Amino acid sequence: PWQLTTTMGYAPRSVDFLTSTPVTAATVPSVTTHPDNQTVTAGATATFTVAANGSPTPTYQWQVSTNSGSSWTNLTDAPPYSGATSATLTVTSATVSLTGAQYRVVATNSAGSATSGAAVLTVYGPVSVSPSSLRFGAVKAGAGSAIQSVTAAQTVTGALAAAFSI
Numbered sequence: 001p002w003q004l005t006t007t008m009g010y011a012p013r014s015v016d017f018l019t020s021t022p023v024t025a026a027t028v029p030s031v032t033t034h035p036d037n038q039t040v041t042a043g044a045t046a047t048f049t050v051a052a053n054g055s056p057t058p059t060y061q062w063q064v065s066t067n068s069g070s071s072w073t074n075l076t077d078a079p080p081y082s083g084a085t086s087a088t089l090t091v092t093s094a095t096v097s098l099t100g101a102q103y104r105v106v107a108t109n110s111a112g113s114a115t116s117g118a119a120v121l122t123v124y125g126p127v128s129v130s131p132s133s134l135r136f137g138a139v140k141a142g143a144g145s146a147i148q149s150v151t152a153a154q155t156v157t158g159a160l161a162a163a164f165s166i
Contacts, residue, residue, distance in 0.1 A: 029054035052107035
C-alpha cells in the first residue's frame with residue numbers, strides 16, 4: 001500500500017505536488033532459533049544464542065528463572081552477564097550456584113512480542129579431594145603382602161601401577 005501526502009502536509013488537491021512513500025506493515029516477532037542448554041565447568045563461559053524475525057526488527061531482552069520457570073527476571077549487563085539485550089547472552093566465570101538456572105529471551109517490536117523456549121545452564125564444580133594425602137591399600141603380587149602409601153605428589157610405577165586409581 002502507498003500513502004499519499006502533499007509537500008505542504010495537508011490532503012492533496014489537484015494543484016499540489018504529490019509524493020508517495022511505501023508503507024510496510026508491522027509483523028509480530030517470531031523466534032526462529034531457540035537457545036540450547038549449556039554445560040560448563042566452574043569458571044568457564046556459557047553462551048546462549050537466539051534469532052528472531054519481524055518487522056520492524058525486534059529487540060531482545062534476556063530473562064532468568066531460578067525456580068524452574070515459575071517466575072522470570074529481566075537480566076542487565078552486570079557480572080556475570082553481558083549481552084542482556086542482544087541475540088547472544090554470555091555468562092562469564094559461571095559458578096556452581098547457577099546450575100539449574102533457566103534462560104530465555106523476549107523479542108519485541110511495535111507489533112508485539114514472542115518468547116523463546118528456555119535453556120538450562122549446568123555448571124560442574126572443580127573436583128576436590130580431601131585430605132590432601134590419600135592412602136591406598138594393595139596386595140603385593142607374589143609372596144607376602146604389604147601396604148603401599150601414595151600421596152597426591154607421588155606417581156605409582158611398576159607392577160603396582162594398575163592397582164591404584166582415583
